[in-house]
Amino acid sequence: MRKGALPRFLLLVFAWLFLSFIVWRVSAPFLVWPVTLLSHAFSAMFLSDLVNGVEQQGSAIIFLTSLRPAQATTTISASGLLTVEVDTLIYTFGLPLLAALTLATRQPRSMRTLGLAYAVLLPLETWSVVAQFLKDVAITAGPGVASQTGFSAWQREVIAFAYQFGALILPTVGPAVVWVLAHRAFLERLSGRFAPRPASRQA
Amino acid sequence: MLRFFALFILIQGLLFGLELTPWAQHWFVMPWTGTLARTSAGLVKLFDPSVLAQGNVLQSTRNGFAVSIEAGCNGIEATIVLLAAIIAFPAPWKRRLLGVALGVAAVQGLNIVRLISLFYLGQWDLRIFEWAHLYVWQALIMLDVLIVWLLWVRMLPALSSVSEPARA
Numbered sequence: 001m002r003k004g005a006l007p008r009f010l011l012l013v014f015a016w017l018f019l020s021f022i023v024w025r026v027s028a029p030f031l032v033w034p035v036t037l038l039s040h041a042f043s044a045m046f047l048s049d050l051v052n053g054v055e056q057q058g059s060a061i062i063f064l065t066s067l068r069p070a071q072a073t074t075t076i077s078a079s080g081l082l083t084v085e086v087d088t089l090i091y092t093f094g095l096p097l098l099a100a101l102t103l104a105t106r107q108p109r110s111m112r113t114l115g116l117a118y119a120v121l122l123p124l125e126t127w128s129v130v131a132q133f134l135k136d137v138a139i140t141a142g143p144g145v146a147s148q149t150g151f152s153a154w155q156r157e158v159i160a161f162a163y164q165f166g167a168l169i170l171p172t173v174g175p176a177v178v179w180v181l182a183h184r185a186f187l188e189r190l191s192g193r194f195a196p197r198p199a200s201r202q203a
Numbered sequence: 204m205l206r207f208f209a210l211f212i213l214i215q216g217l218l219f220g221l222e223l224t225p226w227a228q229h230w231f232v233m234p235w236t237g238t239l240a241r242t243s244a245g246l247v248k249l250f251d252p253s254v255l256a257q258g259n260v261l262q263s264t265r266n267g268f269a270v271s272i273e274a275g276c277n278g279i280e281a282t283i284v285l286l287a288a289i290i291a292f293p294a295p296w297k298r299r300l301l302g303v304a305l306g307v308a309a310v311q312g313l314n315i316v317r318l319i320s321l322f323y324l325g326q327w328d329l330r331i332f333e334w335a336h337l338y339v340w341q342a343l344i345m346l347d348v349l350i351v352w353l354l355w356v357r358m359l360p361a362l363s364s365v366s367e368p369a370r371a
Contacts (some may be wrong), residue, residue, distance in 0.1 A: 169219060173345070183205065
C-alpha cells in the first residue's frame with residue numbers, strides 16, 4: 001500500500017460526507033419512497049389485522065392502524081383510529097456515510113455500486129421502520145392499545161429486541177458492512193488483506 | 204470473507220443481546236454511562252466550572268441546560284461492533300486483545316468528544332444539536348470504528364504467518 005493512501009482516503013471521505021449529508025437531507029422523501037412501499041408490502045402480508053394502510057409525508061412514514069386509541073393524547077386519524085408516525089431519517093443517516101465511503105474510493109462505476117448498495121440497504125431500513133411501529137403499538141402506546149394487538153409477552157420481547165437492533169445497530173453497521181463487501185479489492189490494496197489467495201506454485 | 208461476516212454478525216448479535224439483559228444493564232451499562240458523564244464533566248470543568256454530572260446527566264449550572272446520556276449515546280453499541288469485527292477477523296489472540304484495548308480507547312475517547320460537543324451545541328442551538336446528535340455524530344462514530352478496524356488490520360502480521368503454524 002502506498003504511504004499516505006489511508007489519510008488521503010479519509011480526507012476524501014470527510015469532504016464527501018459533508019456534501020452527502022446535504023444531498024441526503026434534501027432528497028430524503030425520494031430516497032425513503034421504496035421503504036414506504038416495502039413497509040406497506042410487509043404490513044399487508046404479515047400485519048394486515050393491525051395496519052389498514054401505509055402513507056408517506058415528506059420523510060416520515062405513517063402507519064394507519066385498525067387500533068382504537070386508549071388515551072386522548074394518542075395520535076388518531078380522521079376515522080378515529082390510531083396512526084403511528086415513524087421518522088425515517090433516524091434510520092437512514094447511514095446513507096451519506098455509505099455515499100462518502102463509496103465516492104472516496106474513486107473506483108470505476110462508483111455510482112452503480114452506490115445504487116446497488118442503496119438497494120441492498122432498503123430491507124434493513126424497512127426492518128427499522130416496521131420494528132419501531134411495532135414497538136410503538138405493542139409497548140410504548142400502553143396497555144390499552146397493546147392489548148388490542150394480541151401480542152404475547154415473549155412476542156413483545158422479540159419486538160423490543162428487533163427495535164433496539166434496528167435503531168442502534170442496523171443504521172450504522174448496515175452501510176459499513178455493505179461498503180466493505182462492495183470494495184473488497186480496494187480494501188485489499190489498502191490493508192493487504194481480505195482476499196487471501198492460495199499460495200502460488202513456484203516454477 | 205464469508206466466515207468473517209458470519210462470525211461478525213453472530214458475535215455482534217450475542218454481545219448486543221447480552222447488553223440488553225437486565226443484569227448487564229444494571230452491572231455494566233448504567234455504571235459505564237455514569238462514568239462517561241462524570242468523565243465528560245471532569246474534562247469540561249477544566250475550562251468551564253459551571254458543569255456538574257448527576258448519574259447519566261450532564262448539566263450546566265449557568266443556564267440549566269442538561270443532556271442525558273442514553274442507550275446509543277454511551278458508545279457501547281459502537282464498541283460492540285468493533286469488538287465483533289476484531290474477534291471475527293483471523294488474527295493471533297495477542298493482536299486481537301491489543302486491538303480491542305486500543306480500539307475501545309479510541310471509540311470511547313471520540314465518544315467523550317461527541318458528548319462534550321453536543322453539550323455545548325445544545326446550549327447554542329437546539330436544531331443543530333438535534334442534527335448533530337441524531338445523524339452526524341452517529342455516522343462519525345461508525346466511521347471511527349471502521350478506521351480503527353482498518354488500522355488494526357493493517358498492523359497485523361502477514362496473512363501467511365497468521366494461518367501457518369510456527370516452525371520449530
